[in-house]
Amino acid sequence: MNGRRITRLAFAIVILSFALSTFVSMWSLRLMADQNRRDLARALSFRIYDSIKSELSEPLTVARSMARDPFLIKAFKEEDPACGASSEQSLARYLAAQKNAFGFEAAFAVSAATMCYYSYGGINKRIDPAADPRDRWYDSFVSSGKPYALNSDRDELSQGRWTVFANIRVEDENGNFLGVCGAGARMTGNHDLFVSLERAYGVRISLVNPAGITEVDTAESRIGQPYPVNIPLGDTRDCVYQDLDGDSFAVAKYIDNLGWYLVIESDGSAVKKELMNVLLLNVVLCVIVLIIMLLAIRIIIARTRALASASFIDHQTELMNRRAFEETRARLERLPLEEHFVYLTADVNGLKEVNDTYGHAAGDELIRGAADCLRKSLEPYGEVFRRRR
Numbered sequence: 001m002n003g004r005r006i007t008r009l010a011f012a013i014v015i016l017s018f019a020l021s022t023f024v025s026m027w028s029l030r031l032m033a034d035q036n037r038r039d040l041a042r043a044l045s046f047r048i049y050d051s052i053k054s055e056l057s058e059p060l061t062v063a064r065s066m067a068r069d070p071f072l073i074k075a076f077k078e079e080d081p082a083c084g085a086s087s088e089q090s091l092a093r094y095l096a097a098q099k100n101a102f103g104f105e106a107a108f109a110v111s112a113a114t115m116c117y118y119s120y121g122g123i124n125k126r127i128d129p130a131a132d133p134r135d136r137w138y139d140s141f142v143s144s145g146k147p148y149a150l151n152s153d154r155d156e157l158s159q160g161r162w163t164v165f166a167n168i169r170v171e172d173e174n175g176n177f178l179g180v181c182g183a184g185a186r187m188t189g190n191h192d193l194f195v196s197l198e199r200a201y202g203v204r205i206s207l208v209n210p211a212g213i214t215e216v217d218t219a220e221s222r223i224g225q226p227y228p229v230n231i232p233l234g235d236t237r238d239c240v241y242q243d244l245d246g247d248s249f250a251v252a253k254y255i256d257n258l259g260w261y262l263v264i265e266s267d268g269s270a271v272k273k274e275l276m277n278v279l280l281l282n283v284v285l286c287v288i289v290l291i292i293m294l295l296a297i298r299i300i301i302a303r304t305r306a307l308a309s310a311s312f313i314d315h316q317t318e319l320m321n322r323r324a325f326e327e328t329r330a331r332l333e334r335l336p337l338e339e340h341f342v343y344l345t346a347d348v349n350g351l352k353e354v355n356d357t358y359g360h361a362a363g364d365e366l367i368r369g370a371a372d373c374l375r376k377s378l379e380p381y382g383e384v385f386r387r388r389r
Contacts (some may be wrong), residue, residue, distance in 0.1 A: 007297050014293060018286045020054065025282075026275060033275070034247070041251040041264045042239045044197060048190070048205065048262055052255055055190055058185040059166040060148065062102055066181045067168040072109060076170060076178040079111055085361075087116075088123045094121035098183065106184030107164045109170070110138060112177055141167050141180065151215065164216065194218050204265040215260055231263060314386040316364060317371035323387040342382075346374065 066072055071094060080087045091109060099107040099120045109118045110127060115123045136175040141149050148168045163184040170178045190229045194205045195218050208227045215225050229240045231250045240252045250268040255262055312324035320328075354387035355363035374384050 005295065006301065009292060010297060011290060014290060017158055018282070018289075021284050022279065026279060029275060029278060030100070037266050038251070040201060040242065041249075043205070044201065044205075045239055045251055045253040045262055045264055048193065048197070048264075049253055049255060051190055051193055052207075052262070052301065056150065058102060059164075059185040060150075061102060062098060062104070063148065063166040063168040063182045065108075066098060066109075066183070072170060072181060075112055076109075076113070077172065079114060079116075079250075081114060090120065091118040092120060092122045094183065098286070100208065102183070103184045105186040106165070107182075108165075108184070109181040110179050112142075112179040125143045137165075137167070138180065142169075142177075151209075152294070190216070191218065196375065202266065204267075206263045206265075208261045208263050210250075210259065210261070227263065229265060231261075297298055315386075317368055317386050318384045319371050319375065319384050319387065322387050325387050328383065328385070344378075345387075346370075 023315075072091075075087065075091055075094070078087075091289070095107040095109060095118060098104070108119050108124075110116070111118070114127050117127050127138055129135040129139040137151055141151075146169075148166060150164055151164055165182050166298045167180055167182040170181050170295060172178055194216075197203065198205055198218060199386045206214050206217065206222070206227060209215050212227050214222050214225055214227050229244060229250055231240070231252050240253070242250045244265070244267075248265065249272050250263055250265045254260075312320050312327075314321040348367060351363055351366060354366050371384075371386065378384050
């Protein structure tokens with residue numbers, strides 16, 4: 001087998017092995033990456049779940065405490081029907097104290113009797129759910145019959161920043177409905193956490209209400225809009241997975257004290273990028289291996305040819321040796337001889353006398369001289385061998 005065929009065969013074996021190993025490794029890496037993404041999304045969901053519960057537990061606790069506070073209950077019972085200054089000042093001081101004590105974004109109370117919206121700055125307005133869409137939260141919450149609820153909205157008193165409000169029913173000792181109070185907390189810690197996790201892991205994190213409306217998101221343009229992905233929402237403490245288009249998937253986890261769903265969406269672009277990097281690295285390594293192998297094969301072939309040539313050379317005369325003669329004769333015997341083919345044998349006369357008289361060194365010199373004469377005379381026309389026994 002000649003050198004070119006050996007080189008082509010070796011290259012074919014290496015390329016086939018590379019393609020097979022790359023396919024298996026990429027397939028394995030893809031499975032591992034998908035599983036790791038799911039495990040990561042699940043771990044992130046529990047981490048965020050704990051963070052959300054921790055950050056929202058305080059406004060919920062304070063709002064519940066406000067709803068049971070005898071001062072607020074008495075203020076609602078004795079409220080000036082015209083929302084007079086006395087009611088406004090006392091409730092404003094009370095709400096300001098709650099806001100400042102806990103560092104909330106807002107603290108408010110809405111009277112069921114007068115529909116006055118009291119804040120830490122005084123009476124903000126009289127709410128009118130029928131006329132003002134921004135006030136519809138009140139009717140929605142009251143008609144739900146729930147003791148508390150959370151919703152996200154733009155706080156009109158804080159430059160329109162998105163704030164999560166904890167709304168609590170206020171009732172007297174007889175269970176009579178008096179109004180709603182609550183606290184608004186801007187989820188700064190969770191917002192920063194969402195941003196850092198999205199950047200670190202290439203995911204999208206949102207809080208979605210049971211109606212499929214986005215309540216909290218790092219992009220404010222998506223807040224209040226229907227979540228663009230159809231995901232299964234269920235009241236479960238575990239995670240629900242939903243495969244999306246391509247390599248994307250979503251993980252949904254119910255947050256019980258919020259009544260919302262934490263949704264983590266992974267589009268798989270980061271995994272594709274990493275896999276392409278791995279593939280590119282493999283291709284580069286394969287090219288390097290092929291280059292090294294090509295150089296090694298050339299060196300090996302050159303040395304093999306040199307060794308093979310050396311095995312057919314008589315080192316004393318540098319003519320081809322008996323082995324070369326026998327192989328050449330065997331080859332010629334299989335072929336038809338040319339018309340002017342000549343086979344000539346010669347011997348060196350007097351070699352024994354020279355060796356006996358002048359020594360073997362002189363005999364060797366005689367042999368080399370005879371070989372040089374034959375080479376110069378006959379090599380232009382054929383091949384010269386030294387056929388010694």
